[in-house]
Structure formats: structure tokens, C-alpha cells
Amino acid sequence: MQINRRTFIVSTAAVTGGLALGFRLPFGGPSVARAQDGSPEVGVWVAIGPDDTVNIRVVRSEMGQGTITGLAQLVAEELDCDWSKVRIEYPTPGESVKRKRAWGDFSTGGSRGIRESHEYVRKGGAAARVMLVQAAATQWKVPASECTASNSVITHAASKRKTTYGKVAEAAARLPVPQDVTLKDPKTWKIAGKPLKRLDTRDKVNGKMIYGIDVKMPGLLNAAIKACPVFGGTLKSFDASAASGIKGVKKVVQVGNDAVAVVADSWWTAKTALEKVSIVWDEGENAKVSSATIAEMLKAGLDAEQAFVGNQNGGNVKEALAGAAKRVEATYAYPFQNHACMEPMNITARYTPEKCEVWGPTQNGEAAFAAVLEASGLPADKVDVYKTMLGGGFGRRGGYPNDYVTQAVLIAKQMPGTPIKLLWSREEDMLHGRYHPVMQCKLVGGLDASGNLTGLHMRISGQSILAAVRPEVVQAQKGRDPLSFQGVFESGEHQFSYSVPNLLIDHAMRNTHVPPGFWRGVNINQNAIFIECFMDELAEAAGQDALEFRRKLLANNPRGLGVLNAAAEKIGWGKPAPQGVYRGLSVLKAFNSYVAGAAEITVEGGNKVKVRRIVGATDPGYAVNPAQIERQVAGSFVYGLSALFFQECTVKDGRIEQTNFHEYNSMRIAQMPKVETISMPTGGTVWGGIGEPTICVAAPAVLNAFYRATGKRLRSIPLKNQGIELV
Amino acid sequence: MIRLTINGKTQQVDVDPNTPLLWVIREQVGLTGTKYGCGIAQCGACTVHIDGAAVRSCSFPVSAAAGKKITTIEGLAQGNALHKVQQAWIANDVPQCGYCQSGMIMAVAALLKEKPKPTDADIDAAITNICRCGTFQQVREAIHAAANASVKA
Numbered sequence: 108m109q110i111n112r113r114t115f116i117v118s119t120a121a122v123t124g125g126l127a128l129g130f131r132l133p134f135g136g137p138s139v140a141r142a143q144d145g146s147p148e149v150g151v152w153v154a155i156g157p158d159d160t161v162n163i164r165v166v167r168s169e170m171g172q173g174t175i176t177g178l179a180q181l182v183a184e185e186l187d188c189d190w191s192k193v194r195i196e197y198p199t200p201g202e203s204v205k206r207k208r209a210w211g212d213f214s215t216g217g218s219r220g221i222r223e224s225h226e227y228v229r230k231g232g233a234a235a236r237v238m239l240v241q242a243a244a245t246q247w248k249v250p251a252s253e254c255t256a257s258n259s260v261i262t263h264a265a266s267k268r269k270t271t272y273g274k275v276a277e278a279a280a281r282l283p284v285p286q287d288v289t290l291k292d293p294k295t296w297k298i299a300g301k302p303l304k305r306l307d308t309r310d311k312v313n314g315k316m317i318y319g320i321d322v323k324m325p326g327l328l329n330a331a332i333k334a335c336p337v338f339g340g341t342l343k344s345f346d347a348s349a350a351s352g353i354k355g356v357k358k359v360v361q362v363g364n365d366a367v368a369v370v371a372d373s374w375w376t377a378k379t380a381l382e383k384v385s386i387v388w389d390e391g392e393n394a395k396v397s398s399a400t401i402a403e404m405l406k407a408g409l410d411a412e413q414a415f416v417g418n419q420n421g422g423n424v425k426e427a428l429a430g431a432a433k434r435v436e437a438t439y440a441y442p443f444q445n446h447a448c449m450e451p452m453n454i455t456a457r458y459t460p461e462k463c464e465v466w467g468p469t470q471n472g473e474a475a476f477a478a479v480l481e482a483s484g485l486p487a488d489k490v491d492v493y494k495t496m497l498g499g500g501f502g503r504r505g506g507y508p509n510d511y512v513t514q515a516v517l518i519a520k521q522m523p524g525t526p527i528k529l530l531w532s533r534e535e536d537m538l539h540g541r542y543h544p545v546m547q548c549k550l551v552g553g554l555d556a557s558g559n560l561t562g563l564h565m566r567i568s569g570q571s572i573l574a575a576v577r578p579e580v581v582q583a584q585k586g587r588d589p590l591s592f593q594g595v596f597e598s599g600e601h602q603f604s605y606s607v608p609n610l611l612i613d614h615a616m617r618n619t620h621v622p623p624g625f626w627r628g629v630n631i632n633q634n635a636i637f638i639e640c641f642m643d644e645l646a647e648a649a650g651q652d653a654l655e656f657r658r659k660l661l662a663n664n665p666r667g668l669g670v671l672n673a674a675a676e677k678i679g680w681g682k683p684a685p686q687g688v689y690r691g692l693s694v695l696k697a698f699n700s701y702v703a704g705a706a707e708i709t710v711e712g713g714n715k716v717k718v719r720r721i722v723g724a725t726d727p728g729y730a731v732n733p734a735q736i737e738r739q740v741a742g743s744f745v746y747g748l749s750a751l752f753f754q755e756c757t758v759k760d761g762r763i764e765q766t767n768f769h770e771y772n773s774m775r776i777a778q779m780p781k782v783e784t785i786s787m788p789t790g791g792t793v794w795g796g797i798g799e800p801t802i803c804v805a806a807p808a809v810l811n812a813f814y815r816a817t818g819k820r821l822r823s824i825p826l827k828n829q830g831i832e833l834v
Numbered sequence: 835m836i837r838l839t840i841n842g843k844t845q846q847v848d849v850d851p852n853t854p855l856l857w858v859i860r861e862q863v864g865l866t867g868t869k870y871g872c873g874i875a876q877c878g879a880c881t882v883h884i885d886g887a888a889v890r891s892c893s894f895p896v897s898a899a900a901g902k903k904i905t906t907i908e909g910l911a912q913g914n915a916l917h918k919v920q921q922a923w924i925a926n927d928v929p930q931c932g933y934c935q936s937g938m939i940m941a942v943a944a945l946l947k948e949k950p951k952p953t954d955a956d957i958d959a960a961i962t963n964i965c966r967c968g969t970f971q972q973v974r975e976a977i978h979a980a981a982n983a984s985v986k987a
Binding site for chain 2: 169170171172173304305307308309310311312313314315316317318320321323329373374375447448449450451496497498499500501530532533534734738741742743744745746749767768769773774775776777779781782
């Protein structure tokens with residue numbers, strides 16, 4: 108099994124002028140579209156070659172989360188094909204435009220890859236099976252209802268005839284695509300739902316996988332770039348005289364109104380030459396902003412009159428809190444964080460007045476396509492995007508914005524016909540992120556004399572991502588950003604887990620000049636810390652066990668209760684822990700999955716934290732690949748705990764101070780806890796996400812355990828600022 | 835001109851002697867399996883073997899590699915026979931995005947050469963590569979699997 112590296116094959120051929128882009132039509136007549144290897148399409152999702160190779164189309168981007176394998180499993184399940192013959196093909200956004208978005212949404216974010224396309228891709232597989240069976244039945248002159256299909260073989264039992272998908276694919280491709288197909292009961296799945304191996308592993312262990320940074324083509328030149336370090340600043344002037352004479356340097360160019368790039372025969376030459384370009388920036392007013400001024404602004408929001416309501420329940424929260432037998436109050440803070448994908452931002456662009464194409468990593472081919480359209484000024488039929496493997500995405504490559512795509516096209520336009528590979532240095536990547544929003548939160552809870560929670564006010568103060576990247580959504584909500592309330596919202600995929608009699612959760616929006624972005628898990632990262640650590644504070648004030656306290660409030664949330672109970676049981680909650688070992692819990696609903704965490708830690712010398720174990724329980728409704736779910740849960744904990752312990756982007760003179768991994772650390776294998784995943788799908792009509800939801804339960808579970816170990820509440824992230832180490 | 839022996843093949847490259855080995859491998863030699871992650875020897879994505887030892891090639895001047903035996907991820911397999919670490923990586927489905935895995939595998943291969951049966955503590959001390967996808971649990975399992983494999987490197 109291998110990935111059909113369509114993008115790369117096409118890119119090489121396109122440069123030599125050998126292959127027209129788009130699906131080829133020469134062999135089957137006008138009615139049959141073809142995959143890149145010439146095999147006929149049986150419906151848009153499947154193309155089958157005469158050797159029974161099954162090309163399954165995927166438009167969501169693979170960035171490690173396993174989406175191509177999971178989506179292929181769903182198609183293959185309904186197709187009843189031989190899994191060992193499956194390959195993946197990425198249709199391009201240009202092809203999608205030509206074919207009226209035949210493959211739907213390309214966007215790969217919000218843990219949506221599988222949960223929002225499972226139905227139509229399964230129908231695509233089922234429709235192809237019906238067409239293949241019909242083609243065989245027609246050939247045999249028997250009713251299709253007498254034929255069965257399994258493992259790419261079609262059988263007519265009565266006449267003992269058999270054929271394969273590959274043999275009838277040409278005929279099947281000429282049949283109409285049935286619109287009404289019945290999907291299998293997931294309980295009968297044989298390919299989907301199984302812990303199958305990923306389809307893309309082999310080339311990832313031998314150096315052959317092509318990431319954006321690896322794109323090669325004849326005549327390609329490399330670009331290194333520096334944009335104004337202060338967000339919103341512009342380029343005043345630059346002097347390239349010390350750089351342009353360097354051997355290998357081809358051109359020094361302005362990019363947009365805020366950046367300078369050096370184009371050279373090698374990237375190393377471009378990068379070192381760029382350091383010799385003297386640049387004068389107009390940094391503007393933003394240069395006065397610092398972390399301290401931002402923190403002040405957010406702090407003011409904690410008690411501001413005006414705030415957007417995300418969740419409200421029952422009577423008057425102020426009265427309930429005023430009349431409470433016991434009041435508990437706490438303030439938390441969460442910093443800016445960079446995605447720090449292992450592969451820095453990059454893309455290769457080639458522009459001519461007749462065609463503009465880009466090759467590289469994006470989580471949203473269509474968004475990149477739109478960026479190329481705009482930057483090139485060319486019409487849609489003269490633009491295309493060819494995706495490579497992504498060296499991480501985590502939201503940074505989601506298209507909000509397509510800054511690096513736009514830059515590459517703007518450089519390429521200044522050197523028509525020459526492919527330009529733009530690669531950001533790690534330092535540029537750290538300086539020009541789209542950061543996890545900065546947030547503060549004040550929580551006030553009221554308990555009655557019996558320790559029941561009678562009122563809760565959660566005031567969030569801080570940045571709105573949507574206000575920055577999709578202002579029209581915020582406008583439609585009269586200024587509110589519903590995503591700010593992820594995990595604590597009034598309804599929907601991020602509904603608050605608990606039933607609280609007098610509840611108010613609101614958001615004082617305080618936007619900064621530092622651009623925010625969708626960062627794996629997005630706003631559940633801080634909201635889970637805020638609410639789940641505070642739940643422990645409330646339980647303690649109520650004199651109750653943290654699990655029992657939560658259970659009462661989860662009475663109307665059986666799935667939330669289910670995952671919490673499962674995690675608690677597995678960690679051994681209520682049973683004695685080994686000497687020096689302390690436990691913590693957390694639970695949330697996110698991206699339509701119910702998730703819970705339970706951690707076991709030790710603390711040496713009051714500050715050296717060892718996370719021994721973390722249990723992650725998830726109820727995503729359906730589990731398409733349990734082995735990949737385990738990996739996503741464990742991986743999400745690495746991302747989340749790195750953020751908890753180490754990561755903060757601070758602002759000084761309007762710019763981000765951290766420049767590389769020595770100042771922005773990430774967890775290593777020595778710090779990795781044993782992760783135990785409980786995947787407990789309970790079905791239903793709504794599918795939940797996998798890549799993100801569990802990320803948020805690790806941090807509060809660890810923080811709650813830390814309190815039990817030390818008697819100290821840690822309410823400000825990252826913990827390194829308080830002298831806490833992860834060992 | 836600097837004379838380099840990479841994956842058993844000797845060639846001359848015409849570069850500034852201070853150029854990091856990583857970029858010569860990627861750009862002049864054209865082997866792109868070795869990755870750029872940080873440029874300051876923090877992340878390990880650029881790990882290669884020089885005379886059998888793991889080296890972070892982003893911070894290693896090409897001139898210092900002259901005349902030495904350099905192995906990259908592309909040269910780890912013996913012909914069609916994958917190295918036991920690569921085999922263990924496949925068997926344990928280790929990579930997620932995979933970008934850091936060339937460096938991870940090279941670091942592990944060097945560790946196993948030194949310590950054929952590493953303990954968890956040995957692994958913790960020797961493998962300090964960054965993986966943002968967080969594959970460490972599978973990495974550890976696969977290291978032990980490779981160490982226990984009968985396959986000879």
C-alpha cells in the first residue's frame with residue numbers, strides 16, 4: 108500500500124509540460140473521468156484500475172492525524188474492496204472547482220475531517236459498489252440482486268461466476284451514479300472500526316515522503332523572508348547592496364508592504380544573504396505593546412460591565428452568589444502560544460501570466476487556492492494547488508490566513524516562470540505565528556450549607572479568534588464569538604458539561620495586535636483548565652471528593668459521566684495510590700466528543716513534576732480506527748502538556764520574544780507519561796472528533812493532582828514561570 | 835571543493851566550508867529525507883550518522899564532515915532490507931506527520947549500535963528529539979521491539 112503522490116508526480120510533469128493537469132479523459136470517452144494513473148472513476152470517490160488497484164480520493168489533508176487512512180477505511184468498507192489494494196489520491200482544488208465541488212469541503216481543522224464527511228464518503232463507496240455489481244450483472248445478463256461483492260470480487264452464486272472490480276470498472280464507470288444507497292450498520296463493519304495500519308508509514312521511515320520543504324523541480328530557486336517583526340508594521344526601506352553580490356543570490360525583493368525576501372540558488376544562501384540586507388521597518392504604534400500592557404487590558408475585562416453571554420441558566424447569578432453560604436473565587440491566565448509545527452511554513456509557487464500554481468503543505472487546499480487567486484490576480488481556471496504531506500499543522504496551516512502562500516506568489520510574480528520555494532526559518536516561524544489566544548478568567552462560585560453548587564459565574568477576558576479571521580461570523584452574533592466558549596457553551600458540539608442552577612459564562616472581548624489562530628483544541632485548552640481546576644476548588648470548599656462533586660453536576664449528562672467514570676476507575680480513583688503519588692481528574696465535551704482525563708503524578712522538592720500515567724477516555728460516537736485514536740490521544744497530551752509546562756510567547760516592543768525551541772520548549776521522550784486510552788464510542792447520530800478533544804483534559808488533571816501533592820494551586824500557564832519543572 | 839562520502843557514495847561539493855552539513859545534504863546532494871527543524875541543534879530532525887555516531891547536521895559545518903563516512907536516512911537500509919529500527923517503526927505504526935522521524939530513527943539506530951538492549955533510562959538520556967505530534971509512546975515501544983528483534987542491523 109502506498110500513497111499515490113499525485114501532487115508531486117503532477118508537479119514534475121507539469122514543469123516539463125508533459126501532462127495536462129486535471130483528470131484525464133483520453134481513454135474512456137467523454138463520459139469517463141480518470142485518475143492520474145488512467146484508471147476510470149466509479150463515482151467521484153473511487154477509481155479502479157485493471158489490476159484492481161483502488162484509488163480512493165481524499166480532499167482533507169493528512170498532517171499526521173491519520174485522516175487519509177480513516178477516510179479510506181470508510182470508503183473501502185462500503186465499497187467492499189480489498190484493503191491491500193487501496194491507494195490514496197488527492198484531487199486538487201482546481202479540479203474541484205471545475206467539477207462543482209464534487210468532493211466537498213477541503214478544510215482540515217476543528218477535528219472535522221472524518222466526523223463531517225463520513226456520510227458522503229461512505230455513500231461514495233457504496234455507490235461505487237452498486238455500479239460495479241451492476242456492471243458485472245449486466246455482463247452476465249443476470250439481475251444485480253443475485254450478485255454479491257466482497258473483497259473486490261463479485262460473485263454470481265447461482266452460475267458460480269466470479270469477476271473482480273478491476274475487470275468491470277470500465278463498464279461500471281459508464282453507469283449513472285446511484286443517489287440512494289443504503290449504508291451498512293457500523294456494527295457489521297469489517298474495515299472501518301478496525302485498528303488497521305496507516306497507509307502512509309513506509310515513506311515516512313525511509314526519507315522518501317515529500318513534504319513541502321522537499322519539493323524539487325527544474326530551475327527552482329529558494330527564497331528566505333523577513334516580515335516586519337511587529338505585527339501590523341510595514342517596510343520603510345531596505346538596502347540589499349551587501350547581499351546582492353553574494354554568489355548564488357538572484358534577486359532581493361519586496362514582498363507586499365511588510366516583508367523582504369532574498370531569492371537564491373539554495374535556501375542556505377538565501378537565508379545568510381538575507382541577514383546582510385539592512386531593513387528599516389515602520390513599526391507603528393503596535394511597537395509600544397508588551398505582555399504587561401496586554402495583561403492589564405485583560406485584567407480590566409475580568410470585572411467589566413459589558414460582556415458577551417455564552418451560557419446562561421436559571422435566576423440571578425449575582426444574587427445566588429451573594430446569598431451563598433460559601434463563596435469561592437479564583438483568577439486564571441493562559442498565554443499566547445505558537446503552533447511550532449516541526450516543518451516551518453513553506454510553499455513553492457510558480458507564476459506566469461497564463462498559470463499560477465503552488466505546491467506544498469496546507470490544511471485547506473481550497474483556502475490556499477483562494478489565496479493564490481487573489482495574490483496572482485488570475486482567474487480560477489488558471490490556478491491550482493498541489494498538496495504535499497504536512498510536517499504538522501495543528502491549525503497553523505488551516506488557511507487563516509494563508510500568509511506564506513500569498514508571500515510565495517508575490518515573490519514568484521516578480522520572477523515569472525521560475526518556481527520559487529519560500530521557506531521560513533524557525534525564527535521567522537516563531538515571530539509570525541497565529542498564536543493561541545491570550546486569556547484570563549475569573550470564576551466565582553457559590554455553595555449552600557450542604558456544599559451544593561448554587562451559582563457560578565465564569566468571566567473570560569481576552570482575544571477572539573473569529574473577530575480576527577472571520578469577522579462576519581462575529582457580526583452575525585452581534586459581536587459575540589461563540590468559539591470563545593468552546594467546552595462551556597450553551598449548546599452544540601462544545602456544550603458545557605454540568606447542570607448548574609444559576610449560571611453565567613460570559614466573555615469580555617479584548618483583542619490585541621498579536622494575531623490569534625486556531626491552535627490544536629483551540630479554546631478548550633484554557634476553558635478546560637479554568638472550569639476543571641475551579642471544579643476541584645469548589646469540591647474542596649464543599650468538603651467533597653472531586654469525583655463525587657462532579658458526578659452530581661453531571662446527572663443530566665450520561666455520556667460525560669460515562670467517560671469520567673471510566674477514567675476515574677482506570678486511574679484507581681478512591682483507592683490508595685502508591686506512596687508519593689497523587690491524582691487529578693477532568694472532563695469536558697469538545698468537538699462533539701465526550702472526553703475525560705485522569706493523571707497520576709509525583710512532585711519532588713515541591714517543583715519537579717513527574718507525570719507517571721494519564722488515562723484519556725473518549726466517547727466520539729464512532730471509532731473509525733481505534734489504533735489511531737490511541738495515537739491521537741497520546742499525541743494530544745504531548746502537545747497539551749508541552750503547552751502547560753513550557754510554552755509562552757511573550758511580547759516586547761510589539762513583537763514576540765521567543766525565537767526558537769531553546770526558548771520555546773517542547774516535551775521529550777523522557778517526560779512522556781504512560782498514556783492509557785479508553786475509546787468508548789456509544790453510537791448515536793452525531794459523530795465526534797478525535798484529533799483535538801482530548802488535548803484539553805491533560806492539563807487540568809495534572810494541575811489538580813499537583814494541588815493534592817503540594818497544597819498549591821497553579822493558576823497561571825506556563826508552569827515554568829513558577830519554577831515548576833517537568834521531569 | 836569538499837569531498838563527502840554519503841551513503842557510500844563519494845562526491846565533490848562546491849560550497850562555503852561553513853555551510854551546515856544539513857543544507858549540503860539537502861540542497862547540493864539532493865537527499866531531502868534529512869529535515870530542517872530549528873537550525874540550532876535543538877530538535878534533532880536533521881540527525882545523521884557521521885562515522886556511526888548521531889550528529890545534528892544543522893549545526894555541523896560541512897568542512898568538518900569531509901573525509902568521514904556520512905549516513906542519512908536514505909542510506910540506513912541495506913539495499914532493499916530495511917534497518918531493524920525502520921522495520922520496528924513500520925510494525926508499531928510509529929510516525930504521525932513523520933517529519934521528525936528521519937532524525938528520530940537515525941538517533942535510535944545510533945543508540946542501538948552503542949547499547950543493543952537499552953533500558954528506558956538509556957532511551958530517555960539518548961533520545962532528545964522533538965516530536966510535536968507526540969509519538970513518544972510508540973517510539974519507546976518500537977525501540978524495545980527493534981532491540982529485541984532477531985534482525986541484524
